[in-house]
Amino acid sequence: MFRQTAIALTLTLLGSAQVHAINAKYAEQLERSGCTQVTEAQGCDIHKTKAENAKAGFGAAAPAADSGLNMSYAQKLERSGCTQVSELSGCDINKTQAENAAAGFGAAPAAASTSPYAGNWVATFPETGATVANIRIDDQDQVWVNDKQVSARKSDGALVFKEGMVTYTIQGDRRLKGEDGWVDNDAGTKGPIAAK
Template sequence: MKKIILPALAMLIVAQSPAYAINDKYRKQLEQSGCTQMSELEGCDIHKSKAENAKAGFSNPQAPVANDSANTQTPYAGQWVAKSDAGATVATIRIDSKENVWVNGKRVNAKRTDGTLQFRQGKMTFTIQGDRRLTGEDYWTDSDAGTKGPIEVE
């Protein structure tokens, strides 16, 4: 009988101890901003309010996804950086799982064309290839200046 009670008591004590993966200050920042650790990786800013993050496209990061995320995952989702030939950042691009696109924090309309996602901001056109096995085929063009450069995933 004693052989069963001691291991059961030890397991009960271990199961009741809370695990603290983040510190209290960081947890409060997440709560105040409406971000989660996952949405923060996607660009949600913990230094902004819930309303500001909602305006930036993080309207309800804690809401569960209604349909299967494996079937709705898009190859375009993530953070992207358009660079000049000299290596300077031309634009920062964020694309969510529903293919909503933000260029330098401003929402732009995007469309799928021939296996790519294309969108414009001003005179600049951005093209991101849907097949992620192909490298070096994501690019931007500026029709006004006649320049072109690569787009890289962060």
């Protein structure tokens, strides 16, 4: 019984000894350099100062004299209009807010329309490129097909409208390519719609 207790006590002590794996000197180097164990593995040098590592892109932002090339992550998010979630979806923190808005992330620039459908569109035959219809959509999603106003409805992120036997669909998410199109239910033909 004494032997089992001694073995259990030894194993317990060995298991708890690993909790204090970082020694005091190493912890001081991390503090002085502005590095963490993770950033050190990524190239942060624990033998340099916080300022030197900041210039290399680790830790706090670089001084203003560097023209913002080494901005902190939070500053890049602010400048780009991205969030951590939208960055995972493709928003580029190294681009401006206007560039990301044009790519469909964040708020659109002030001069841009509030509707993703607004603008002039042309429906064409895929084989010949001949025009099927000229489409105009305003900021309130009112639609004109060949200068005739038609009613429109939103369905699953797309604006859908009909003129005669032809049904037109324009996607609201401009990142989706090749999904704007028309279908003539009478003739059984279909084709693309492109922005002018």
